[in-house]
Amino acid sequence: MSEHNKDIQAEWDELVGNMNEAVAASMEQNMEASAAFMESWAEAVEDSMPTDDEWASSIEGYNDAYEVWMDAAEEMFARTADAAEGEEVAMTEFRDIWLQSANEAFKEVMGTSAFAAANGQLVSAMMEMREQADEIGEDTLAQLGMPTQSDIEEVGERLIELERRQHRVETKLDRIIESLE
Incomplete structure (x- = not known):
């Protein structure tokens, strides 16, 4: 070799x-x-163990969500009975009942302080992990x-500063040229 x-x-x-x-x-x-x-x-x-107030709020939220689901089930049963008796019931009505109920139930659960606390802790942990x-x-x-992002940002900041300086020099040169003419 x-x-x-x-x-x-x-x-x-x-x-x-x-x-x-x-x-x-x-x-x-x-x-x-x-x-x-x-x-x-x-x-x-x-x-993250919830406080007594958070537990109470959480349980109340879940109970309210359960009631929403039970009301939806009763309404579905009633509409099914109406259809069995010959009333014309559109299939979209059944879908709408469940979609509306799902939205209301999720609002009940997501509105609890326990859900907010857990969500806050999750976001905080995710931000730390991203950092x-x-x-x-x-x-x-x-x-x-x-080059890292920090290096690129530093170069960008320096470039902007150089452009500012160049602009000031150009302005001064324009004034000098104007005064000489």
């Missing part, structure tokens, strides 16, 4: 070695982030020698 080919092989080996190290580091960070997410999720579940994923992505890109 020629000296030139040995140099190319050595560069290739170094590049592949660096990429392997970056991938290994990325996987390690991924595992750490997953573990952190699971810990925060476990803490959220542990801390961790973004950090891992940035770290991985940086280790691979690629």
Whole structure:
């Protein structure tokens, strides 16, 4: 093997070695982030035991939803009896009864403070997980020698500042040219 080919092989080996190290580091960070997410999720579940008021609100909401479903069942039974007696009942009427009942029942359940608290905790956990994923992505890109979103934003900010400076210089040059004419 020629000296030139040995140099190319050595560069290739170094590049592949660096990429392997970056991938290994990325996987390690991924595992750490997953573990952190699971810990925060476990803490959220542990801390999410509803208060007595939330329990009462939740139970009341579920009871109200149950009543909505029972009313829908009674109305369906009545309309079925009407159809059996010869009254013309459109099939869409049955569908509308269930759709309207479903909407009302979901409103009852989703309007409870327990549902709101659980939803808030879920959104919070998802935001934390997204932040961790973004950090891992940035770290991985940086280790691979690629520009990150932060790098791109910094370049954009610098470009805007350069454009502002250029505009000020152009304005001053225009004034100087006007005064010379």
